[in-house]
Amino acid sequence: MKSIRSLFSRSKKSEKSLLGILDAVVDMEFYLDLRPSSNAGILVKPLKTHYYRESENIIREMLQLIEDSYKTRSQIEKDSYGYTWILMEDEDFEDLVNAVYMLESVFEDHNLKNQILVGVFRFEGDYRLYWIYSFKKGKFYPFIPEEPSEKKRNTAQELRVANLMEKILPVEKKVEEWFPLWDIPF
Amino acid sequence: MRQRWYRDWGLTFRMVLTSFLLFVVYIIFLSLLYAYGVGFLVIAMFAGVFILAQFLFSDRLVLLTTGARIVNEREAPELHEIVSRLCMMANLPKPKIAIVDMAIPNAFATGRSRSKSVVAVTTGLLRTLNKTELEAVIGHELSHIKNRDMAVLTIASFLATIAWFIMRFSLYAGMWGRRRDNSAIIIAIISAVVWFVSFLLIRALSRYREFAADRGSVLITGNPGALKTALLKISGLMSRIPSRDLREVEGMNAFFIIPAISGETIMSLFSTHPPIKKRIEKLDELEKAMEGL
Secondary structure (H helix, E strand, O other): HHHHHHHOOHHHHHHHHHHHHHHHHHHHHHHOOOOOEEEEEEEEEEOOOHHHHHHHHHHHHHHHHHHHHHOOOEEEEOOOOOOOEEEEEEEOOHHHHHHHHHHHHHHOOOHHHHHEEEEEEEEEEEOOOEEEOOOOOOOOEEEEEEEEEEEEEEEHHHHHHHHHHOOOOOOOOOHHHHOOOOOOOO | OOOEEEHHHHHHHHHHHHHHHHHHHHHOOOOHHHOOOOOOHHHHHHHHHHHHHHHHHHHHHHHHHHHEEEEEOOOOOHHHHHHHHHHHHHOOOOOOEEOOOOOOOOOOEEEEOHHEEEEEHHHHHHOOOOOHHHHHHHHHHHHHHOOOHHHHHHHHHHHHHHHHHHHHHHHHHHHHHOOOOOOHHHHHHHHHHHHHHHHHOOOHHHHHHHHHHHHHHHHHHHOOHHHHHHHHHOOHHHHOOOOHHHHHHHHHHHHHHOOOOOOOHHHOOOOOOOOHHHHHHHHHHHHHHHHHO
């Protein structure tokens, strides 16, 4: 894993923030009874340019490379907003996080940093929690959908989770930036 | 003397004005007595009677000024059930329950002793909060009763009054001994300073009792999160968590040249009272401490 990761030049700061989710796993289970699922996703805002379409091919190649090396399966889906989801699946959570991390690097290396919005990690317990990671800010925020059809979320529990995890995870302090994603496809 | 759940200015103004006017009437009366040559002992007795009356009747006065209506078990069964249960956990006699017909979510406790207390909630509070949050708020009010905050603050103001009087009397004695002409003004200034300092001290004490009641609520309900969200809802902070989809918002930012107003600005425009923020910070710490973090 180290060898491929070292190929991507990254700033220390962002490296720390995304991979923080790995440190949070133990505490998430211990304090909140939430375990990481084998699913993650990256939300991408596509561009209608030739350059973007070319880059997309590179991303597909990269996804194939990741699957060959780490057995992280992936697929690309369009959603109703015209955004692209890169959906990834791996029973090994560390591999899953590293896959997201590597893709972020690919986007960055191709000057498409602004197109990659958030990385989403699903946790399961008595309820479903998503940690949404903003690539731009390098921060996480929790999202617990209750009734997506009515746009209802469990803000009380989100605040609790954020408070308990803020020492381990870089949590977005401004709650007005905790934008939901109502139809996460996993 | 009473404790409020959350400062809203209409209610606060009415209550502060009431107690201020009471205080003024009381000072004027005692000063008049002194001016007409009534002895110190008699004045001290009058002061005692005043304080006692305030202690005995302030709860009824509070209920009158806020328009709170005592409700029985048939009228508010759920409220009674919550209060009974929490009282059992807090080892308290069950207080009377009152409802104030007011849209602003708020609650307060009043009464001079544990057995003669009233817990009042506004209709706005009942509408805004869910059951666990309501429990947390009532737990806070019951903690005020359990900590005897009404008595503590009455005694504190009594001590402040005594300090004020001693100051006045000793100054009068001193000034008159030396026959100064502008003595009255100096006396008035020093008395005002003494009164102001004790007023500040009482405010600080009362703030400290708020934090203590928050802790008490958490001890009774075991749920710091519920009190926190209750505070967030009451203060309107809760509605800052968006329900609009990220992709909609992103689209807007791309569309407009000037980016959508940032959270920071919104916060400073509608900035809430710092005490709520402080209380939430303390509850956050408590929540972490309870999990051993």
